[in-house]
């Protein structure tokens with residue numbers, strides 16, 4: 001399984017040097033399978049233009065706040081949130097996280 005991050009970036013989930021699966025496994029363990037972390041508000045400081053890092057937490061918190069220093073990154077996130085548009089197709093990430101959490 002792989003997904004295209006942009007015209008030049010490709011994330012290979014199965015590649016041993018790809019850090020994204022490690023992050024998804026770690027957040028899945030923390031939020032879901034191992035520690036069952038829940039709460040009112042999840043604040044992600046320095047989100048960049050990405051949201052994969054909070055996918056495992058998004059149903060365990062009432063509100064998720066993504067933040068970034070750079071306006072360009074906040075605009076990418078706002079475009080996805082408000083208009084459903086994104087230069088990144090998150091489908092493969094959501095599927096991967098669902099599989100990690102034993103959901104389909």
Ligand SMILES: C[S@@+](CC[C@H](N)C(=O)[O-])C[C@H]1O[C@@H](n2cnc3c(N)ncnc32)[C@H](O)[C@@H]1O
Pocket residue numbers: 045046047048049050053067068069070073
């Ligand atoms: C390495 S990127 C991480 C992107 C994303 N969290 C990920 O895991 O792929 C770090 C981000 O933190 C943002 N950043 C750096 N200092 C910050 C600060 N003081 N407040 C908010 N965002 C900050 C940068 O603009 C950058 O987008």
